[in-house]
Amino acid sequence: MHEMSIALSIVDIAEKEFKKSGAAKVTELELEIGLLAGIEYDALEFAMQMAVKNTVLEKAVLKLDKPAGLAKCNDCGLEFEVKEMIFSCPDCKGYNNSLIRGKELRVKSLLVDD
Amino acid sequence: MCGTCGCGDPKNVVSISLPGEKQKIEVHTHEHKHGDKFHSHEHEHHTHDHDHSHAQQRVIEVEQDILSANNLLAARNRGYFDAKNVLSINLMSSPGSGKTSLLEKTIVALKEQLNLYVVEGDQQTMNDANRIDKAGAPVVQVNTGNGCHLDADMVNQAVKKLQIKENSLVFIENVGNLVCPSLFDLGESKRVVIISVTEGDDKPLKYPVIFKSADICIINKIDLLPYVDFDVKKVKEYALQVNHHLTFFEVSAKTDEGLSEWYGWLTENFNAK
Numbered sequence: 001m002h003e004m005s006i007a008l009s010i011v012d013i014a015e016k017e018f019k020k021s022g023a024a025k026v027t028e029l030e031l032e033i034g035l036l037a038g039i040e041y042d043a044l045e046f047a048m049q050m051a052v053k054n055t056v057l058e059k060a061v062l063k064l065d066k067p068a069g070l071a072k073c074n075d076c077g078l079e080f081e082v083k084e085m086i087f088s089c090p091d092c093k094g095y096n097n098s099l100i101r102g103k104e105l106r107v108k109s110l111l112v113d114d
Numbered sequence: 115m116c117g118t119c120g121c122g123d124p125k126n127v128v129s130i131s132l133p134g135e136k137q138k139i140e141v142h143t144h145e146h147k148h149g150d151k152f153h154s155h156e157h158e159h160h161t162h163d164h165d166h167s168h169a170q171q172r173v174i175e176v177e178q179d180i181l182s183a184n185n186l187l188a189a190r191n192r193g194y195f196d197a198k199n200v201l202s203i204n205l206m207s208s209p210g211s212g213k214t215s216l217l218e219k220t221i222v223a224l225k226e227q228l229n230l231y232v233v234e235g236d237q238q239t240m241n242d243a244n245r246i247d248k249a250g251a252p253v254v255q256v257n258t259g260n261g262c263h264l265d266a267d268m269v270n271q272a273v274k275k276l277q278i279k280e281n282s283l284v285f286i287e288n289v290g291n292l293v294c295p296s297l298f299d300l301g302e303s304k305r306v307v308i309i310s311v312t313e314g315d316d317k318p319l320k321y322p323v324i325f326k327s328a329d330i331c332i333i334n335k336i337d338l339l340p341y342v343d344f345d346v347k348k349v350k351e352y353a354l355q356v357n358h359h360l361t362f363f364e365v366s367a368k369t370d371e372g373l374s375e376w377y378g379w380l381t382e383n384f385n386a387k
């Protein structure tokens with residue numbers, strides 16, 4: 001389950017940022033995980049519950065943004081939104097597409113109390 | 115503790131070993147410390163701020179890629195491979211699809227003409243490294259403990275241990291798993307996903323992420339096609355829906371059928387790098 005290593009990396013990044021900030025506590029952690037990032041959201045949330053134990057994030061609210069992807073058809077040039085791993089061009093039905101966005105895997109922000 | 119991945123488990127130690135080597139080298143367990151520092155920090159703060167009745171809220175914009183630590187090391191590996199003129203191939207598949215068997219055959223066929231090296235990834239045992247050793251290529255075994263994939267740091271250490279020569283071909287056999295390895299860049303030149311005909315032809319639809327990230331798809335164990343309901347045309351069609359740019363090889367690591375095309379691709383890419 002790679003979601004656990006992802007969760008541990010998230011905690012790592014957040015702890016470092018928190019330490020730099022000199023704040024007293026973290027109340028919210030915002031993540032951006034694209035629909036095509038290859039992450040199972042349920043598995044990630046479960047893994048996060050484990051990974052935050054005994055860290056500054058233990059009581060923080062987890063906010064998960066799940067942006068849809070954007071693809072471009074290499075045959076007809078159409079740009080279109082994608083929400084699933086497997087997709088075809090809505091216009092010409094082709095599978096020769098390039099993914100422009102949708103694989104985001106980011107720690108966006110922390111909400112902290114001083 | 116992190117029950118699922120065992121990062122709190124003292125037994126979960128990554129080791130990197132040569133065949134016949136007794137001493138094991140510890141790489142990272144998971145780096146993050148559980149707690150303590152931050153607790154004391156909090157206490158400190160409380161005593162200073164005792165008379166403040168309400169806390170100030172603020173937003174810290176982090177905007178950091180979660181895989182940045184791995185990606186950075188992968189980039190370093192890539193630089194190292196480039197500098198040494200090394201072609202590196204990341205082999206990924208479910209457990210038992212035939213990664214090691216394919217490597218054994220490839221080593222025997224190509225070791226006279228190319229400098230070959232292998233990094234073996236498994237959760238436990240030296241078994242695969244011993245097979246590769248027997249086939250005749252220098253090999254390092256990475257045991258990931260509970261880890262379900264190789265990462266760039268493990269490959270970095272393994273490759274150092276191999277002391278590869280310039281102008282070489284390095285195979286990296288990932289941990290048998292059709293999901294987790296796909297997200298972790300190792301710094302490889304090419305990615306190969308192997309599927310065997312006993313696994314069902316709808317695998318690309320069920321596990322699209324790994325097929326999406328691959329350059330090559332090898333369909334192995336075609337000697338068993340008469341005995342299983344596996345439609346080669348269908349699996350290719352599904353895989354191409356997931357990844358339009360995939361190139362296929364149909365092989366049997368048992369009977370050698372189709373392997374010469376695979377060797378041809380390897381030597382061609384080796385010469386082109």
Ligand SMILES: Nc1nc2c(ncn2[C@@H]2O[C@H](COP(=O)(O)OP(=O)(O)OP(=O)(O)O)[C@@H](O)[C@H]2O)c(=O)[nH]1
Pocket residue numbers: 207208209210211212213214215216236242289290291334335336337338365366367368369
């Ligand atoms: N019939 C047949 N059997 C094969 C073929 N390739 C591999 N096998 C058998 O499949 C089994 C697993 O092969 P391995 O090469 O160990 O597979 P692997 O992918 O390295 O497995 P892990 O490292 O455990 O993930 C062995 O019993 C092989 O003999 C093939 O082309 N045809």
Ligand SMILES: [Mg+2]
Pocket residue numbers: 213214215242287
């Ligand atoms: Mg193997």
Ligand SMILES: [Zn+2]
Pocket residue numbers: 073074075076077078089090091092093094
């Ligand atoms: Zn189109």
